[in-house]
Amino acid sequence: MSTTTEPVAAPVAAAGPAKAAGRGPWRLVWDQLWARGSARFGLITVALLLLLTALAGPLSALGGWSPEEFDKRAVDPYLGGLPIGDFGGVGTRHWLGVEPATGRDLFARVLHGGQVSLLIAFTATAVVVVTGTLTGIAAGYFGGRTDAVLSRLMDLTMSFPSLIFMISMMSVAKDVNRILLMTLVIGLFGWPGIARVVRGQTLSLKHREYVEAAKVGGARSWRILTREILPNVSGPVIAYMTLLVPGMIATEAALSYLGVGVRPPTPSWGQMIAESISFYETDPTYFLIPTGFLFLAVLAFTLLGDALRDILDPRGGRS
């Protein structure tokens, strides 16, 4: 999943609403979502954030500033580069004010930063979901030695002090694409959770009549997996996936905050928070803007995920 501009379809898109057979149930899910106030708020906020960050380029062009452009006139070098004007230089020239000392436009930076943060969060989620689902199904369906090996691997991965390990790995690798690396590193430690859920689901599905019937009917494993098992685990997976996103956004922020995330001059929410946190007293606006966006994103995805879980996976999905 990426920063698609098709906002409403975002959480459901992966399951393919276009599938003729799937149209009915997904429509039902949508109606139930919309009926809940909190989910509606989550949906609209997610849609807005996706729209804003996807259109970061054109929108900041509208504001007249690119995210890396200095504005010497907006700051006072004699006060350590404090923005000139109230609320961190908010005004018609800079809609959300400027970064101290450089005078870079915060509106442009927070949108471009969101692009990076959300891109990493979504792709890392995708990595986690794909790996987790595949290993979960494999472990649950094939059982025996496959299950034993995969389960040990899950235990091992879950025993890693993940944040500490992520920080170490990010600091070791130097000359690689930081965004890609961060996606992979975050993804590497997330999959066992979803794998366990899927494994449990698959185990219980394996012995259902229709699966047994398909087996007796001579269907091959591949067919059973794709036709019978996968569609039936997709509900909990989607709910779980949406609930993973806030954690991913927070992890990206944590890594960038600790200085091992994206490389400058690329902005991300975590990087912006890291640089602005010490200005919380002298230039609160600078600190509140990325923090606010981070808060909204996490909140919106949590609300949406909660609602989706209640609808798609009323029991279980928590291990």
Place this chain on the structure above:
Amino acid sequence: MILYLGRRLLGAAGILLAICAITFTIFYLLPADPAVAACGKTCSPERVAEVKVAMGLDKPVWEQFATYVTGIFAGRDYGSGPSATHCGFPCLGYSYEYSLPVWDLLTDRLPVSVSLAIGAAVLWLLLGLGAGVTSALRKGGVTDKTLMVLSVGAASLPVYFTSIMLIWGVVRTAGLLPYPAYHNFTDNPVEWASNLLLPWVALALLYAAMYARQSRNSMIEAMAEPYIRTARAKGLPAGTVAVKHGLRAGMTPILTIFGMDLGGLLAGAVITESIFGLPGVGRLFYDALVRSDQPVILGVTLLAAAFIVAANLLVDLLYAYVDPRVRY
């Protein structure tokens, strides 16, 4: 039971060894050469080579790894002649930066991180479970809704924000508490607690919010179980049912999560320690990282993994105690 315990312990040791090997390999690939870094500014290549030998970095990676692992159990000697030092069990190596055994550094910093983790855990369990159970018992009511809105909000607040607002509000503006600094519990418990209060609250808020949501859900699920309905039908007071049956059944999933969370935190909350400037293991880790102090990085990673593995083990054993359905 003994057999099960033995098997689990063996598994835990295997996991730790694997983590150790992976961490070691990764840091062997680190581009920074600790010998060059330690040597000083106008250091000649010959001297770098000497320093390398002195630090034991001239050997192949597998040999260094083997020395490291045996050193953990058997201890090892560093240097030669009068400057030789013995590093006893459990020897995790010598810090390049501090010239101290890594184990000493860890045990020195551990009280800070453990104080932080335990205090926060108590706080978040009280707050989170309290709110979760209250919510579950008043499902759908105003209290439930208010608590859940609050907890979703609190869970979404970035820890940077809560921490800074606490410092700003309580320390800077109101002047009620000092800037957090670590004081030994044994020296002065009051000072210990008042200094750690803000970090506890900052950390606990985040977890409490998550636990409130989790415990509410599992309580509601548990309360819907047939045996609970039976108990109620028998006319037992609602409170007794909730506490005796609902709580016990509802808390088992929480226990797993709690084990992992606490295990992960004991070896240092990197961000919280960094924001509040507490000299815990997380801070030690971060400083070591910036200075490429590999033995310390490795030591902290292993310690953290050991805590997680131990916490998981403990939780599994507790399960057997709490939930009679669990068999070996």
Place this chain on the structure above:
Amino acid sequence: MTRRTHAALAAALAATLTLGLGACKNDKSDSGGDSAAAGRTQAPGAASGTIVGGTPVKGGTLTVLSNQDFAHLDPARNWTMPNMDFGIRLLYRTLVTFKAEPGAAGSEIVPDLATDLGRSSDGGKTWTFTLKDGVKYEDGTPIKAADVKYNVERSFAADLTGGPDYAQQYLAGGENYKGPLNGEHLASIETPDDRTVVFHLKRPVAEFSYTATLPTFAPVPQSQDKGTQYDLRPFSSGPYKIETYDRGKQLVLVRNTNWDQSTDTVRKAYPDKIVVVQGLKGGQVDDRIIASEGADASAVEWANLRPESIPKVLPKPDVKSRLIAEQQGCTDMLYPNTSKAPFDDPKVREALTYAVDRDAQVTAYGGPAMADVATSYLPPALTGGTKQDTLKIAPTGDPEKAKQLLKEAGKTDLKVSLTVSSGDKTRAEALQQSLAKVGIQVTITTADPSVYYDTVGDTKNAPDLAILGWCPDYPSGATFLPMVFDGRTIKEKGNQGNVEQFRDQATSDRIDQINAMSDVGEANKAWLQLGDDLLKKAPTVPMLWQRRPLLAGTNVAGAFGHPVWTGQWDFATIGLKDPAKSQG
């Protein structure tokens, strides 16, 4: 001293994760005058030579609030600024030391353990020092000449890393010596009796008296040596001894009752106790000292005032009066890679000199309160306190002239790489902007401070441009120009001084000639001239002379920045106004 910049940066990063401050130009940057007009000041945060708080009274507890630990306190290993200041002023005495005075007077040397500045013979190749009578260690045993010899020998040991290597460069027979830990001793240091130590050098060193100010020349008795462990508890010969040292957390110093004031003309030792609290957050340290409540009133900060705290200090006269901002005495430069195109062409390098907007660099570093525009290689401390400016380029640069030079060189549309330490990120971005104006496109790579020197010091893979600084070890061109511009010092890997890989026979020859001069004054003049001549060949571009802005609490007195130790508080004279208040 590049290592200082490195370590300080690493520590600053560890504590705060960001040093970034942006780049903007302004019409004036470096001017004297201390005119503060309603929150706006055009001058450094405080003039050079400022003393905070008048004369101190004996007694009380001085607190030092720090965001970091000392790199090393072992005198054989202590070579990072400003840790050298702390060790030398409080824990150990060296043969010779610097006066405890602000401004230019602080660069003058006086005998410390020795009775004089050392007597040279053999044309400057042999140096003899005599120890004072009655100098003692913390346990009351007398300090012997053999102990001075022993610590100099320790600086050769491979285990004891990080220390000054002047002894290895200068002493005869030092090439194959491996230190005293295996019982071997160096023949070129003689101790005919307990009070006399004689050094035999490879070549004449006119300013060996200055060399003898380094912690290498502090005494360590062999009986107290614990190898690498000595770092944790150096045996005191100074006015204080270590009571407890919990690395990264707290260091407590108490009076060394065996130190005799009458033998020491430099150290005043006002406080009874000095507590260094380590590992604090930089911003919190600033806030605590600004507020100066309770014990914080008797505290000074160890690390620089954070740029974001400037708006809390400069507009408030009562806080601003407690600020010092001494010149660090280092020169921060842009290092082009002169070993390959395009910067192998002196014309292109000259263009670079004109293209750089140094004013923008000042702002990016934190504004005029924290740095001045550099106009020569040798910082003012090495040029008799006056600023050299032979090229007279405007602080904002001269893009037209730069473009013209590039045209003459036949190079347009250049694309170059720049690698900076992650703390210098904003400065790199400012540089990117000013070079874009003359048609040089810059791609920025940042490296962790821990690997920065490895990256730019690898001659084969070095980037086209790098930002580094060099600090002299003592006020002499001999500790600056040869390290940075002598082609013979280039090493394939771990290259730290001559990072620009400048190989120029004329320069190397001239360095040898000046090194051979026996008259210190004449040599200094020659270094000055060489610095100016080099500027025309443009091996590097001087950018900043950084300052060290530091705040003191309201109860602190006698506090000033020492010019030699990069503007850090001179711990020899610092004390309190009212010792009774320090116990709060």
